[in-house]
Amino acid sequence: MNLTELRARVRQDLKDTDVANYRWTDDEVDGAIQRAVREFSLVAPQIQETDIATVSGSRDLDISSLTGMVRLLRLEFPVGTKQLFERWGTKLVMLDKGNGDDARLRWAKLHIVGATSTIPEHLEHIIVLGATGYLATSESVYTADRATIGGRWSSPQLLSWGTARLERYQRLLNDLRKDSKLISLELYD
Numbered sequence: 001m002n003l004t005e006l007r008a009r010v011r012q013d014l015k016d017t018d019v020a021n022y023r024w025t026d027d028e029v030d031g032a033i034q035r036a037v038r039e040f041s042l043v044a045p046q047i048q049e050t051d052i053a054t055v056s057g058s059r060d061l062d063i064s065s066l067t068g069m070v071r072l073l074r075l076e077f078p079v080g081t082k083q084l085f086e087r088w089g090t091k092l093v094m095l096d097k098g099n100g101d102d103a104r105l106r107w108a109k110l111h112i113v114g115a116t117s118t119i120p121e122h123l124e125h126i127i128v129l130g131a132t133g134y135l136a137t138s139e140s141v142y143t144a145d146r147a148t149i150g151g152r153w154s155s156p157q158l159l160s161w162g163t164a165r166l167e168r169y170q171r172l173l174n175d176l177r178k179d180s181k182l183i184s185l186e187l188y189d
Contacts, residue, residue: 001113001117001119001121001124002113002114002115002116002117003030003033003113003114003115003117006033006113006117006124006127006128006131007026007029007030007033009124009128010029010032010033010128010131010132010135011024011029013128013132014132014135014136023139024135024139028135029131029135032130032131032132032134032135033113033127033131034113035130035131035134036126036127036128036129036130036131036134036169037110037111037112037113037119037127038110039130039173040111040119040123040126040127040130040173040176041070041109041110041111042070043173043176043177044123044176044177044179045070045071045108045109045110045111046108046109046110046111046118047073047106047107047108047109048066048105048106048107048108048109049104049105049106049107050065050066050104050105050107051079051102051103051104051105052065052102052103052105053100053101053102053103054077054094054098054099054100054101054102054103055098055100056097056098056099056100057097057098058097058098059093059094059095059096059097059098060091060092060093060094061075061085061091061092061093061094061098061103062090062091063087063090063091063092063105064090064091066105066107066109067109068109068110068112069107069108069109069110070107070108070109070110071107071108072085072087072092072105072106072107072108073106073107073108074105074106075092075094075103075104075105075106076103076104076105076106077094077096077098077101077103077104078101078103079101079102079103079104080104083095083096083103113127123176126169126172126173126176129165129166129168129169129172130165130166130169132162132165133162133163133164133165133166133168133169134162134166135162136158136159136161136162136165137158137159137162137163137166138162139158139162140155140156140158140159140162
């Protein structure tokens, strides 16, 4: 689901579908979606594998091309052999010196949602939960001391609804965190 489709789904859950009179701007909805995507990515990132050429005689490996990196999982040099390393900004310092051959990096990367999405389809509902929860709770704070057509209970009800969604969102992220630890240990350690 791309950003436009996710935005429509968030608006649908928020009952904010009157195009002529949106409660939240597209930028506000997109911001909440991107916040949920970043948080989701820290728990269940994309796993990438990239080969980078080493420099003969140097222990340094330039990783500046790895955009959106959440964390490094493994370095193999030579490929197939686990290598110890330290990270210093955009470079890795390997235990062994390079010889011009490739080193293989396994790393975790942020998900993206734009014209396309890297969020697995069966997990998109988690992003919707987070985005709607953030929007509802922030709106409840904004309307707390304002006269609204919903009366004095509209802000507390919005806060309660948003908080319930955020609690469910956090539970689902925690479940994913447990699952990803099992996979990470099984595959990479």
